Amino acid sequence: MVITEHKPFEEILEMLKDSQSIFITGCSLCATSCFTGGEAQVLEMKEKLEKEGKTVTGYAILDPSCNKLQVRATLKKQKEAVDAADAILCMACGDGAQTVAAVVDDKPVFPANNTMFIGEIERVGHFVEACKACGQCELGWTAGICPITKCAKGLMNGPCGGSKNGKCEVNPENDCAWVLIYERLEKLGKLDKMLELKPPKDHSKAYNPRKIVVKK
Amino acid sequence: MGLLEEKLKSGEFVVTAEMAPPKGIDMTHFKECAKAVKGRVAGVNVTDFQSAVVRVSSLGAAVILLEEGLEPIMQITGRDRNRIAIQGELLAAGALGIKNVLALTGDHPMFGDQPGAKPVYDCDSVNILMIASKLMEGQDWAGNQLNKAPEFFLGASVTPLFDPLEAQIIKMKKKMQAGAKFFQTQAVYDIEVLRKFREATKDLNAKVLVGVIPLKSPGMANYMNKNVPGIHVPDALIERLKGAENKVKEGLKIAAEFINQVKEEKLCDGVHIMAIGAEENVPILLDMCNL
Ligand code: SF4
Numbered sequence: 199m200v201i202t203e204h205k206p207f208e209e210i211l212e213m214l215k216d217s218q219s220i221f222i223t224g225c226s227l228c229a230t231s232c233f234t235g236g237e238a239q240v241l242e243m244k245e246k247l248e249k250e251g252k253t254v255t256g257y258a259i260l261d262p263s264c265n266k267l268q269v270r271a272t273l274k275k276q277k278e279a280v281d282a283a284d285a286i287l288c289m290a291c292g293d294g295a296q297t298v299a300a301v302v303d304d305k306p307v308f309p310a311n312n313t314m315f316i317g318e319i320e321r322v323g324h325f326v327e328a329c330k331a332c333g334q335c336e337l338g339w340t341a342g343i344c345p346i347t348k349c350a351k352g353l354m355n356g357p358c359g360g361s362k363n364g365k366c367e368v369n370p371e372n373d374c375a376w377v378l379i380y381e382r383l384e385k386l387g388k389l390d391k392m393l394e395l396k397p398p399k400d401h402s403k404a405y406n407p408r409k410i411v412v413k414k
Numbered sequence: 415m416g417l418l419e420e421k422l423k424s425g426e427f428v429v430t431a432e433m434a435p436p437k438g439i440d441m442t443h444f445k446e447c448a449k450a451v452k453g454r455v456a457g458v459n460v461t462d463f464q465s466a467v468v469r470v471s472s473l474g475a476a477v478i479l480l481e482e483g484l485e486p487i488m489q490i491t492g493r494d495r496n497r498i499a500i501q502g503e504l505l506a507a508g509a510l511g512i513k514n515v516l517a518l519t520g521d522h523p524m525f526g527d528q529p530g531a532k533p534v535y536d537c538d539s540v541n542i543l544m545i546a547s548k549l550m551e552g553q554d555w556a557g558n559q560l561n562k563a564p565e566f567f568l569g570a571s572v573t574p575l576f577d578p579l580e581a582q583i584i585k586m587k588k589k590m591q592a593g594a595k596f597f598q599t600q601a602v603y604d605i606e607v608l609r610k611f612r613e614a615t616k617d618l619n620a621k622v623l624v625g626v627i628p629l630k631s632p633g634m635a636n637y638m639n640k641n642v643p644g645i646h647v648p649d650a651l652i653e654r655l656k657g658a659e660n661k662v663k664e665g666l667k668i669a670a671e672f673i674n675q676v677k678e679e680k681l682c683d684g685v686h687i688m689a690i691g692a693e694e695n696v697p698i699l700l701d702m703c704n705l
């Protein structure tokens with residue numbers, strides 16, 4: 199899932215300072231799970247903006263915000279409200295905001311959220327980063343723990359000298375990924391995987407922007 | 415062959431010292447400290463933006479040591495450079511006559527004085543060693559020919575106080591396989607930690623210089639215990655420092671006793687003295703243990 203966080207409201211107001219009427223878009227998937235773009239948050243945003251003297255011409259929970267055809271179809275249904283707005287405030291991830299901006303290309307589209315990372319829901323409201331979309335997945339030899347994401351330095355050959363009590367030197371609240379990998383490999387009887395020399399990672403798979411076509 | 419390599423091969427008890435380049439271009443103090451250890455150490459480590467703090471670069475400072483007639487051990491980390499810059503730096507080092515290179519992963523920028531910097535870590539310490547070894551074969555990492563290959567004596571670091579120690583030793587083995595010929599350790603204060611480490615690595619045939627940081631005060635010891643991974647100063651030593659009139663002198667005494675013990679038990683191939691900001695004390699310490 200793509201994890202997002204609200205931008206501070208002041209920053210949103212600053213972006214919207216030249217726009218009087220606003221159309222708000224939310225997102226039914228990730229942003230709903232992150233409490234940053236579900237219906238409740240969109241309505242809350244509407245109220246806050248109106249308190250600041252703005253007009254909210256309408257809103258839509260896009261299903262989801264990153265699907266261009268869906269976005270186009272949904273916004274078409276609300277054409278009047280969209281046309282009446284000076285700007286769109288998008289409560290989704292950066293991808294959702296760009297999709298909306300590509301569909302509504304004659305109006306400014308502003309992001310209401312900061313896109314943080316690809317991660318998992320540990321429990322409701324608790325998210326942890328899990329994958330950096332490196333393009334060449336290493337999980338097969340690391341006992342299913344990502345060294346690129348979970349090690350603060352993205353190391354490929356084992357722990358740096360900085361781990362203390364199994365925690366990472368960069369943020370002692372995090373486990374050292376390489377201590378975890380070591381322990382899990384040992385448990386699986388696969389410590390030989392850790393002894394293999396890994397060359398510098400091939401980053402060419404992550405040269406951006408990337409594009410994939412699977413259906414002609 | 416450089417002095418460090420020669421001495422390690424001869425089996426002599428080897429001393430290296432570490433010097434951090436200054437922040438700013440006045441090299442007077444740096445040169446004075448270098449002169450003070452000239453002829454008494456096999457090599458001087460030049461740190462590479464130690465603790466992720468901006469300073470004169472290790473290559474620049476290493477060249478100044480060469481000019482002063484000392485043998486530098488150029489540290490190079492993966493924090494600030496990708497594989498292109500690492501290779502360029504190593505080739506420059508080779509061209510300038512630097513013989514010893516110590517490969518490190520590098521402290522994270524968040525510890526330094528530019529905490530917003532984007533860390534690179536394109537290469538970890540093992541990768542830097544692999545790349546340096548390839549350059550020594552006359553090829554860059556991608557396999558392109560060099561017009562002349564550099565010759566390095568490659569080193570790396572190891573932390574004897576690490577849990578689980580086996581994870582460090584696995585990495586140490588990889589560093590050797592990647593070309594490391596000598597190791598310098600994080601500072602050790604407890605001889606028992608070193609004994610255990612040597613026992614665990616005795617079959618590795620690695621040259622190991624144990625790290626020594628002379629203590630300056632009980633506060634410094636407490637600080638390191640709390641903040642520096644891989645370092646533990648036993649309580650007894652902290653008490654000893656507390657009771658001492660001249661704390662710096664007592665710290666040097668403690669270091670000297672440790673070094674003598676290491677020599678006596680033949681626990682290591684030498685010592686690596688890191689005076690961190692008190693480089694002028696290194697010759698005093700060497701006098702104290704007749705080195
Ligand atoms: S190695 Fe890590 S960052 Fe790369 S794809 Fe796999 S989980 Fe994602």
Ligand code: SF4
Binds near residue numbers: 351359360365366377
């Ligand atoms: S302490 Fe562990 S997780 Fe943190 S940077 Fe070092 S190896 Fe990576």
